Amino acid sequence: MADQIDLRSDTVTQPTDAMRRAMADAVVGDDDYGEDPTVRALEEAFAERVGKPAALFVPSGTMANQIALRVLGSPGTTAVAGRRQHVVAYEYGAAAWNSGVQFHTLDDDDGMLDPAEVQWVRQASQDHQPAVSLISIENTHMAASGAPWSMPQLIALASAAGDVPIHLDGARLFNAEAATGVPAAAWAAHATTVMCCLSKALCAPVGSLLGGPEDVITQGRLERKRLGGGMRQAGVLAAPGLLALTQMVERLPEDHARASRLAEAVARRWPDGGLDPSSVRTNIVTFAHAQPDKLLAHLEDHGVLAGTIAPRTVRLVTHRDVDDAGVERAITALAGAPESGGR
Ligand SMILES: *Cc1c(COP(=O)(O)O)cnc(C)c1O
Numbered sequence: 001m002a003d004q005i006d007l008r009s010d011t012v013t014q015p016t017d018a019m020r021r022a023m024a025d026a027v028v029g030d031d032d033y034g035e036d037p038t039v040r041a042l043e044e045a046f047a048e049r050v051g052k053p054a055a056l057f058v059p060s061g062t063m064a065n066q067i068a069l070r071v072l073g074s075p076g077t078t079a080v081a082g083r084r085q086h087v088v089a090y091e092y093g094a095a096a097w098n099s100g101v102q103f104h105t106l107d108d109d110d111g112m113l114d115p116a117e118v119q120w121v122r123q124a125s126q127d128h129q130p131a132v133s134l135i136s137i138e139n140t141h142m143a144a145s146g147a148p149w150s151m152p153q154l155i156a157l158a159s160a161a162g163d164v165p166i167h168l169d170g171a172r173l174f175n176a177e178a179a180t181g182v183p184a185a186a187w188a189a190h191a192t193t194v195m196c197c198l199s200k201a202l203c204a205p206v207g208s209l210l211g212g213p214e215d216v217i218t219q220g221r222l223e224r225k226r227l228g229g230g231m232r233q234a235g236v237l238a239a240p241g242l243l244a245l246t247q248m249v250e251r252l253p254e255d256h257a258r259a260s261r262l263a264e265a266v267a268r269r270w271p272d273g274g275l276d277p278s279s280v281r282t283n284i285v286t287f288a289h290a291q292p293d294k295l296l297a298h299l300e301d302h303g304v305l306a307g308t309i310a311p312r313t314v315r316l317v318t319h320r321d322v323d324d325a326g327v328e329r330a331i332t333a334l335a336g337a338p339e340s341g342g343r
Contacts (some may be wrong), residue, residue: 001126003303005315005330007262007305008317009133009201010283010319011018013203013321016243018243018271019243020240022239026038028235030233031057032237037103037235038236038238039231042057042241044317046245049190050194051175051185052213054211054218055217056210056211056216056220057238058226059206059229061086061208063224064068065086065091065094066094066227068193069136070223072193073100073134075099076100077132077133078133079103079133080103080136081104081106081137082107083107084143084229084310085137085143086138086142086171088103089137091132095145103119106118111138111140111141111147112150115156118157118161119258133164134167136169137167138171139169140175142284143309144288145284146283146286151180151187155216165189167191167193167194168190169195170184170194171196172185172196172283173194174196174202179253182262193212196208196209198240198241198244201320203248203320204240205237207237213285219223252282255283256283258318259280259284260336261327262275262285262318262331264332266334268335273288274289283319284315284318285315285316285317287313289313290312292313292314295337296308298333299334302336303331304329
């Protein structure tokens with residue numbers, strides 16, 4: 001159906017007309033030789049935006065996370081992370097495959113890690129347990145209904161981390177900025193490396209960035225090549241990426257307002273389902289449902305696409321290609337959903 005309302009992910013966003021024009025007009029060179037001026041401009045713009053000395057353009061957020069693990073981690077050491085984070089749960093075991101790090105996972109029900117638990121894991125290395133080489137956090141946290149971190153808690157975490165580097169998986173860092181008013185650079189100041197996806201709510205067709213210290217990014221460039229992510233005339237992708245960074249952040253509150261309305265509709269339909277609409281502050285709604293297959297089929301019959309992220313867990317994501325009318329249609333479809341919700 002041509003006019004389906006696609007709430008499966010913000011990755012489905014189409015590049016804007018301006019992005020397509022920028023792609024056609026991009027000045028390019030061989031980026032593997034460091035000769036693509038548009039890629040360089042994007043890397044510099046991102047580094048400045050997140051307050052880091054250097055940045056690296058990579059094909060995907062997954063690769064940015066994997067590069068961070070390879071540079072900051074080492075085989076046989078521990079990476080501390082939330083058990084529902086992307087780097088733990090949604091990268092097909094890539095950390096074990098690519099870096100040989102072992103995750104020590106912590107509860108991340110509200111999207112954040114408990115500084116006291118992080119301190120415990122670090123101390124345990126004195127008691128015959130593996131050394132901690134890095135801590136990975138996610139802001140916004142996808143599985144926690146896109147929850148942004150709280151700054152006081154991040155400051156406490158950074159203090160508990162001591163000299164252990166923090167990697168910030170900021171696939172949707174600009175959604176955190178838009179929801180909290182805390183600039184991306186202020187979040188990133190507490191991390192050694194920061195990654196961000198341009199290909200999600202920011203509507204670029206392809207690409208993510210990893211920011212960090214010069215030496216980390218220089219090593220990261222080598223790891224990108226090892227992982228097969230070196231690109232040539234990649235300026236055609238960096239050009240829409242620059243527009244993503246400079247023009248698409250300001251409209252994110254629209255997506256957040258629409259997600260909030262969807263969350264209210266979910267809570268109305270399943271009052272005992274455990275979703276508190278006020279917890280939805282960005283563009284993602286996740287909720288428990290006893291029979292997701294039936295719910296998804298019902299929604300699809302009404303022209304609405306949704307997805308699941310775990311057993312009995314449904315996800316709706318708003319983005320630029322879903323307008324108010326689309327959200328109204330989804331709300332109507334949710335109201336008429338026949339199957340039980342809840343856990
Ligand atoms: C989407 C996502 C990634 C990975 O990005 P891809 O470009 O899809 O590989 C990493 N972390 C989080 C939190 C994400 O949502």
